[in-house]
Amino acid sequence: MTTGELGAYEDRLLRRIPWEIAGLAAVLALAAVPLFDAPTGLFFFGGGLLSALGFAWLRQSLTRFLAKGARGARRSGVALYVLRLVLICAIFWLIILLYPEKLLAFGAGFSTVVPVSLAEAVHGLLQLRQWKA
Numbered sequence: 001m002t003t004g005e006l007g008a009y010e011d012r013l014l015r016r017i018p019w020e021i022a023g024l025a026a027v028l029a030l031a032a033v034p035l036f037d038a039p040t041g042l043f044f045f046g047g048g049l050l051s052a053l054g055f056a057w058l059r060q061s062l063t064r065f066l067a068k069g070a071r072g073a074r075r076s077g078v079a080l081y082v083l084r085l086v087l088i089c090a091i092f093w094l095i096i097l098l099y100p101e102k103l104l105a106f107g108a109g110f111s112t113v114v115p116v117s118l119a120e121a122v123h124g125l126l127q128l129r130q131w132k133a
Contacts, residue, residue: 009127013120014059018052020116025049025109032105043095043102047109050091054084055113 025048033041
């Protein structure tokens with residue numbers, strides 16, 4: 001793979017991941033409805049959507065911050081991570097306060113980024129092996 005092809009592949013991959021996170025969260029939320037109840041499914045899906053939106057926001061923000069110089073990128077990056085962490089903690093805190101019994105469903109939906117990332121990593125490794133052969 002040439003450098004241009006690799007950059008295009010990475011860009012497509014980073015644009016695709018939020019959609020995959022939301023899709024997996026939707027499928028798992030639909031499966032949670034008959035097993036538990038509709039609010040549990042909604043919280044599961046809400047957690048997945050927040051994770052997908054957070055991933056997309058982080059990608060967009062980091063791309064913009066890295067276009068600045070090294071010093072500006074560090075400051076902006078740290079501020080971005082702190083803001084992101086505060087927002088995520090605030091959302092979890094609100095759910096704990098208002099719907100403590102649904103926290104695990106929301107957390108499970110929020111964690112759908114893990115299997116999606118793992119699947120993309122395996123897919124990337126298989127693509128790498130295919131290009132080497």
